[in-house]
Amino acid sequence: GAVVSQHPSRVICKSGTSVKIECRSLDFQATTMFWYRQFPKQSLMLMATSNEGSKATYEQGVEKDKFLINHASLTLSTLTVTSAHPEDSSFYICSARVWKTGELFFGEGSRLTVL
């Protein structure tokens, strides 16, 4: 299957700093990427849908200014957690939709810990 690379896999930061997480489709073009958040032993909650070249569509309750999403190319979407707080600590997972087939592939996730 297609490969989605997510980086970094783990990040620890101080409260108040910003953290950027990258999601790359390595061998296919992804017009749409999705960002999920997962708390321990819970399901994936869709945060936002990222479309190449346009603004992201955020789910209800997700702060746009807090979680900045940029999808500048067909192979890269970034999620920036701004002014991170301990409650932002979570597992963030991206998925990318293959442009031609519509299949979805997931990254390995990024564990954010805010001290």
Added chain:
Amino acid sequence: SQQGEEDPQALSIQEGENATMNCSYKTSINNLQWYRQNSGRGLVHLILIRSNEREKHSGRLRVTLDTSKKSSSLLITASRAADTASYFCATYGVDRGSTLGRLYFGRGTQLTVWP
């Protein structure tokens, strides 16, 4: 919400036994997918069943779909210790008034297979 709900939340069995997990959802769907997630890792796509299909097989996996009851089941036969993971069902649909398709995940079933 279109989110699926898995049942049971946790399942513990011995190697060689079969494991059955159920999923219920709320709205009409285009397809239903099952994913596997090892602890702290990303999601691995297992199988997709379309709304006009009733049963699908893939190796030791058997998935059924009953759209009249809005439910699906995942059966893993002859389980192995390596099958220990969380299993999620995800429904794929398009929100009313939108052309954007999304995946919505259930809470997952934590399967533990003892050697």
